[in-house]
Amino acid sequence: MEHSYQPRLLEQAIQQGWERQQTWRATEDTSRPKYYCLSMFPYPSGRLHMGHVRNYTIGDVLARYHRMKGFNVLQPMGWDAFGLPAENAAVKNATAPAAWTYSNIDYMRSQLRTLGFAIDWSREIATCKPDYYRWEQWLITRLLEKGLVYRKTGTVNWDPVDQTVLANEQVIDGRGWRSGALVEKREIPMYYMRITAYADELLADLDQLEGWPEQVKAMQRNWIGRSEGAEVRFDYAEGEGHLTVFTTRADTLYGATYVAVAAEHPLASEAAADQPALAAFIEECKRGGVAEADVATQEKKGMATGRHVIHPLTGARLPVWVANYVLMSYGEGAVMAVPAHDQRDFDFATQYGLPIHVVVQPADGPLELPLTEAYTAQGVLVNSEDFSGRPSEEARVKMATVLQALGSGAPRIQYRLRDWGISRQRYWGCPIPIIHCAQCGEVPVPEQDLPVVLPEDVVMDGVGSPIKKDAAFYTTTCPTCGGPAQRETDTMDTFVESSWYFARYACPDQTGAMLDQRANYWLPVDQYVGGIEHAILHLLYARFFNKLMRDVGLITHDEPFSRLLTQGMVLKDGAKMSKSKGNTVDPQALIEEFGADTARFFIIFTSPPEQSLEWSDSGVQGAFRFLKRVWALGQTLTDAAATTDTSTAALAAEAADATVRDLRREVHATLRQANYDMARQQFNTVASASMKLLNTIEKLHTAGAAAATREGFSILLRVLAPITPHLAEALWGRLALGGAVYDATWPTADEQALTRDQVELVLQVNGKLRGNLEVEATASREEIEALARTHPNVLKHLEGLTVRKVVVVPGRLVNLVAN
RNA sequence: GCGACUGUGGCGAAACUGGUAUACGCACGAGACUUAAAAUCUUGCGCCGUCAGGCAUGCGGGUUCGAGUCCCGCCAGUCGCACCA
Numbered sequence: 071m072e073h074s075y076q077p078r079l080l081e082q083a084i085q086q087g088w089e090r091q092q093t094w095r096a097t098e099d100t101s102r103p104k105y106y107c108l109s110m111f112p113y114p115s116g117r118l119h120m121g122h123v124r125n126y127t128i129g130d131v132l133a134r135y136h137r138m139k140g141f142n143v144l145q146p147m148g149w150d151a152f153g154l155p156a157e158n159a160a161v162k163n164a165t166a167p168a169a170w171t172y173s174n175i176d177y178m179r180s181q182l183r184t185l186g187f188a189i190d191w192s193r194e195i196a197t198c199k200p201d202y203y204r205w206e207q208w209l210i211t212r213l214l215e216k217g218l219v220y221r222k223t224g225t226v227n228w229d230p231v232d233q234t235v236l237a238n239e240q241v242i243d244g245r246g247w248r249s250g251a252l253v254e255k256r257e258i259p260m261y262y263m264r265i266t267a268y269a270d271e272l273l274a275d276l277d278q279l280e281g282w283p284e285q286v287k288a289m290q291r292n293w294i295g296r297s298e299g300a301e302v303r304f305d306y307a308e309g310e311g312h313l314t315v316f317t318t319r320a321d322t323l324y325g326a327t328y329v330a331v332a333a334e335h336p337l338a339s340e341a342a343a344d345q346p347a348l349a350a351f352i353e354e355c356k357r358g359g360v361a362e363a364d365v366a367t368q369e370k371k372g373m374a375t376g377r378h379v380i381h382p383l384t385g386a387r388l389p390v391w392v393a394n395y396v397l398m399s400y401g402e403g404a405v406m407a408v409p410a411h412d413q414r415d416f417d418f419a420t421q422y423g424l425p426i427h428v429v430v431q432p433a434d435g436p437l438e439l440p441l442t443e444a445y446t447a448q449g450v451l452v453n454s455e456d457f458s459g460r461p462s463e464e465a466r467v468k469m470a471t472v473l474q475a476l477g478s479g480a481p482r483i484q485y486r487l488r489d490w491g492i493s494r495q496r497y498w499g500c501p502i503p504i505i506h507c508a509q510c511g512e513v514p515v516p517e518q519d520l521p522v523v524l525p526e527d528v529v530m531d532g533v534g535s536p537i538k539k540d541a542a543f544y545t546t547t548c549p550t551c552g553g554p555a556q557r558e559t560d561t562m563d564t565f566v567e568s569s570w571y572f573a574r575y576a577c578p579d580q581t582g583a584m585l586d587q588r589a590n591y592w593l594p595v596d597q598y599v600g601g602i603e604h605a606i607l608h609l610l611y612a613r614f615f616n617k618l619m620r621d622v623g624l625i626t627h628d629e630p631f632s633r634l635l636t637q638g639m640v641l642k643d644g645a646k647m648s649k650s651k652g653n654t655v656d657p658q659a660l661i662e663e664f665g666a667d668t669a670r671f672f673i674i675f676t677s678p679p680e681q682s683l684e685w686s687d688s689g690v691q692g693a694f695r696f697l698k699r700v701w702a703l704g705q706t707l708t709d710a711a712a713t714t715d716t717s718t719a720a721l722a723a724e725a726a727d728a729t730v731r732d733l734r735r736e737v738h739a740t741l742r743q744a745n746y747d748m749a750r751q752q753f754n755t756v757a758s759a760s761m762k763l764l765n766t767i768e769k770l771h772t773a774g775a776a777a778a779t780r781e782g783f784s785i786l787l788r789v790l791a792p793i794t795p796h797l798a799e800a801l802w803g804r805l806a807l808g809g810a811v812y813d814a815t816w817p818t819a820d821e822q823a824l825t826r827d828q829v830e831l832v833l834q835v836n837g838k839l840r841g842n843l844e845v846e847a848t849a850s851r852e853e854i855e856a857l858a859r860t861h862p863n864v865l866k867h868l869e870g871l872t873v874r875k876v877v878v879v880p881g882r883l884v885n886l887v888a889n
Numbered sequence: 890g891c892g893a894c895u896g897u898g899g900c901g902a903a904a905c906u907g908g909u910a911u912a913c914g915c916a917c918g919a920g921a922c923u924u925a926a927a928a929u930c931u932u933g934c935g936c937c938g939u940c941a942g943g944c945a946u947g948c949g950g951g952u953u954c955g956a957g958u959c960c961c962g963c964c965a966g967u968c969g970c971a972c973c974a
Contacts, residue, residue, distance in 0.1 A: 113974050154973065226972070237972040285893050289969075292892050362970050366890040395890090399971090414890095487971090494972065564974070605893080606969060638895095639968085646967090675914075676901055680894095682967075684901055688915055695929095696914085702929095746905070755903070758913040765913090832909045837955045839909055877954055882908055887954045 075701035077665025081796040085186055093812070094188045096144040098591045105141035106592045107133040108572055108631075110600030110608075111148045114174040115155060118181045120640040120647060120673075120685070121601065123657045127670045128637055128679050129599040130187045131753055134792035137188070138816040144592055146575040147182065147189045149175050151198035152499045152564045154237060160498075160530035167498040168526035171198055181658060185666045186795055188812070193578045197567035198498075202574065204521030205584035206566055207503035211514035212622055214504070218264045221512065224491045225334070225399070227359045228256035234534065235495045241359035255356045257334070260493035261502060261560070265614050269294055269485045271628075272613055281597075281633030283680070286605045293606050295486025300470040302406060302479040304329060304379035306337070307387050313337060313379065316401040316484045320473075321465040324454040325408040325429035327419065328389045329379050330372065332398040337390060341375035348373055348392070355394045362397075370395050370418055382478035383455070393418065399488055409444065416444035429453050430462055490611065492563045497528065497535035499561025507548035507555040516549050522557065535559065568608055569615035572598075572630055585624045598631040602680075605636060635751060638682040647685070655685055667794035668694045674793050675757035696761055697797055700786070703768065704801035707783055710776060720777040725823075730775045734823050736766045737782045742819035744789055753793070760789050780805075785817045832883040833858055835867040843884070851878050858884040 088094065098104075109129035112122050126147075133145040149171075156167035163170070175196060182189070195202050213219040227236040231249035235258070240247045265272075273294045276287045299318035306312060315329065331338050333355035342349040351373040358364060372393040379388050395414065396405055409419035409426040419426055430449040431437055437445055448462035457465045473479030493502065501522040503515040515522055525543055528536035537543045538559045548555040576589040594616075600608075609631070616630040639646055642653040660669050672693035677683040725731040744759035767782040784807050791798040791811045802811035826847055831854065833841040841863045845854055855876050858864060864886065871888035878884050 110974095115974090150974070235972075238970095239973045241972095289893050293970085295892095360972085363890080366970085368890090490971080496972090563972070565971095568974080601974095602894085602968060604969095604974085607971065608974085610971095641967095644966090678902085681902095682895085686901065686915065689901065692914055698929095743905090750905080752905095754901095755913080758903075761913055830909095834908085834955075837908095837953095842909080875954060877908090879908055883955090885908080885954055 075698045075797075077667055077697075077796070078662070080800055081184070081186060081666050084796045084799055085183065088186075088188075094145065094190050095192060096142070096190045098588060099142045100591075102140060102142040104592060105133070105136040105143045105597070106595045107136065107143060107145045107597045108575070108595045108599070109145075109147075110598070110604065111150050111568070111571060112178065113150045113153055113155070114171055114178055116174045116177070118178055118657050120655055120657060123185065123669060124640055124673050124683060125599060125601065125637055126182065126185065126187055127673050128635065128753065129597075130670075130795075131674060131792040132597050132599070132635075132751075133188050134795060134812060135748060135816070137812060138788065138791065138814060140815075143188070144193075144575070145187070145189050146193040146195075146578075147187075147191065148193075148195035148571060148575070149178075149197065150564065150568050150571075151175065151196045152561075152567060154496065154498070156498045157496060157530060161532040164530075166526060166528055167530065168198065171196075171498075184661055185657075185670070188795070193575050195571060195574055195578050197500075197564075197571065198524075200521040200523050201581070202571075203500040203567065205574070206500055206562070206570065207515070207520050207522060208517060208584060209570075209618065209622070210562075211503055211517070211520075213263065213618065214512075214514045218267065218618070219261055219492075220264065221259055221261055223257045224260040224262070224493075225255050225360050226258055226495075228254045230254060232533070236359075238359060238361045241361070244358040244364070252357055253359050255334075255358070255360055258495075260491045261504075262489040262491050263614075265490045265611075266485055266487055268614055268617055269296065269487050271617060272487075272610065275613070275629055279629060279632075279634070282631075283634065283636055286602075286609070286634060286636060289605050290610055293487065293610065297484050297486075299482060299484060300466075300473065300479055301402075301482045302382060302473060303477075304382065304388070304406070307378035307380050311337075313390075313404045314402045315404045315406045316482060317406055319408065319411065319462075319466070320469040320479075321451060321457075321462040322408040322411045322429055323381075323383060323406070323469055324451075324457070325410045325427045326381065326388060326406040327409060327425045327427055328391055328407045330391045330393040330396050330405050330407050330415075330418070331375075332396040332403040333392055333394065334398040335392070335396075335403045337377060337404075338375060338392045341377050341390075345376065348375060352392060355392065365394070365397065368394060370414070370421070372418060372422060382473060382476060389424075391422075400486065401484060410441060411444055411446055413444040413446060416441070427453065433461075490563075490565075490614075492566055493560040494563055495535060495538075496561055497524075497530070497537055499564060500524070500567065501537070502558045502560055502562055504558040505546055505548060505555045506558065507551060507553060509553055510548055510550040510555075512558075513548060513550050513555075519549065524561070535561075537561075565608060565611050566615075569611045570619065572612065573616075573619060573625065583624075585619065589625050590627075593625055594627050594629055595631045597633045597635065599635045599637060602636040602638065609634070635679060637679050638677065640683050640685060642685040644684070660690065664690060664694045665697075665796070667797045668697055671697060671757060671794050674753045676754065678752055678754050696764070697794060700764060700790070700797065701801070703764070703771065703783065704804065706771075707780065708801075708804045714776050714780045716777045716780050721781065724775040724778050727773070727775070730770065730773055730778055733766055733770045733773065733775070734778045734782070735826065737763060737770075737778070737785065738819040738823040740766065741785055741789070741817060742824070745816075745818065756789065757793060760786060760793070763789065787811055788814055788817050829881050831858075831881075833861055833864050834883060834885040835864055836887060837885060838867075840864050840867050847881075851880075854878055854884055858886065 107129055109125050133143050137143045151171050156171050159170050160167045227241050229236050229246035229249055229251055231251035241253050246253055297318050300320040301314050301316050303312050303314050333352045342352050372391045375390045377390045407415040409415040410428045411430055431452050432449045451457045451460050451465050470481040501524050503522045505513045507513055544557045544559050546555055546557050572595050573585055573589050576592040577586045580586045612630050619625050645651055647654045672690045740759050740762045744756045747755040763786045770779045787798045787802050798811045828844050829847050831843045833843055841861050868888055873886050873888045875887040
């Protein structure tokens, strides 16, 4: 028998056993409740990083725990395999993105296997494979027919030197990352998905997601940004035409002193035609990237266009300004400015000497003039003709009605959410299944011609996408008229693949349809685990796709993820691990030195799952030390295993000893707490509990209580089974505790063992700790109070004072309030 | 700039509904075993104070018999902001 803990050998043997027995293979089974446990699939960047290890360890703990609780568990894994890094690597190493990606997948799969996750590998998918993305293309063609996919222009980052579109992360301080050239905004045609058509449902259904963190739901609500207000039409004072603005404060309409438009607004370019200074200013506004964080933090600037619009109620001529803080993508790209009641407008008006008209005042009196800041609260209207004297809320509604009667506006609901631009001008992505025909326009690729396969054997030269230069790819014939036509050469945003993979895991081998009935068995995902950085975009898009798939009749449920756990980042020296900072820890080296169980235990123990985790090499040592102690005690107990009597009678006989009884109570109290923590997903304290259990069991062992020791150890191994599955399984087998630990029943605390005759109370005088009191568990409030008043240290602190009140919290404390 | 979150010993953290602040670890000190070291085991460990006791959960207020926990206002850090995934 081997006595020292040798995790690598042990773990390999155990993993081979799982593979032989197909232990994690999941099949539909209506006799048990199902539990679909999903961790966000990785981008195959080359090697696993600690964030992956943490993510998948948390998911694995949940999967294994639920299996022991009697659930039919599915835990799949796959690869988010399209994306920009493969193109960058291809240019750098002169390889094809496909080859690089596949070799990364092979390596990372082997890494995942050494970590011992309970994954059903038979369901593995890679999104860059045609048998996956063909169904995404199929859905897009359906959505095109339904009008949920459409084409319009969108703004992108343009690098004028490299003549290419840049991702936001490739724009650094307003310059292209390779060329260093100043980036410009440019309008190009793109395909969009009409997510705004689902805005109300995406908002409303957040309320049914009880298993989601409140902060994620709050972020999604704010992102969707539903606001009720009014649209107001301003006719041009010079020439024909009008512009429309959206406002949530129609009550301040009489205070509008100018209108601001985005640099891309048609009126701006029209006015710039004969004004070189204005044209130059518009060019300046177009400099820099499209990222909202950059736009929002830049200095507020504007310039008068010389044009005016007519105020719909007063008929006044208001000047139109171009302002760099107005976004073309929100609303109509124009805002009415009310400096007296909007802080941003106030700042702008002050900067450029524009008038400030107060039209709302607090109910309790007029504002002091001149204003030093905008008055943004609600109030009572003034200087607003017939509306003067009305409260804001009432005036707002009335104003919209009056505008509507005049044909100058209407009540409107506006969303901050914009339609989802899915076109990318890149190679390594899913081809958009559309054919452009001079005769028939844009024609979806017919179902029988799908998939549109992305050629994998290409040369990346760093300038443009290979399929845009590949006539064999883009030359085709029109499916409608048979005439010569061209394929779309843009590919899709990789968020599209990750928006439905969770459903495909249910039936990855289905070649005749996107999904089949197995999806309705497994879905919705019972537990989704992934990084908080995905709180908005990925999760919103996946929710959207779930509803799209529902509405084409593929699935029946409304929401994809019933519960969500957003795990925190892995830090070292207080900073995110990254190559550039040189503070990475390689999971591979860690596993080779200490084994997967130590890595898993450390990660679970060190921080609660939702918080960031600070890496500590000595913490890893501590985890390893603990597992060695478990192993050592397990070895000792193995020898006595066969002869140990663990019957209720044997346990009762041992408990005649007060020390043993107290220790056994501690075991069950710790277990009760661990179960509570497991249920609320606070796994770090479950790991703590396993350490406390070992401490207590060692004392039981020293005390010679063989039955209680073995009972405690069998509890410990089951509590550890989800966290350190290899160690738990090996010792469970050696101690002959019956079957395999992953199929053992999850332990519950013995209520009998938890009962106690005496309880300890805390004594306080005026809220300050002054002593302790041991009383019978059955003692009454009066008895407790009487005892408390006789306690020497309490008497000392009551000297010269009169007790005014006595607070007794049963089982906890007595507080004597005196003065 | 906007939205969301976090802040407790030297360090990671615990404290369920407001009820003994610092569980469980790490680091460190002392001791045992050893020729020695490693490993292992035992033990101590918030700060100030000789004791009595006092002070401590980012900072400033408030509610309460009692606040790490609830409320208000600050400060610092982290995540997201639509073409990184």
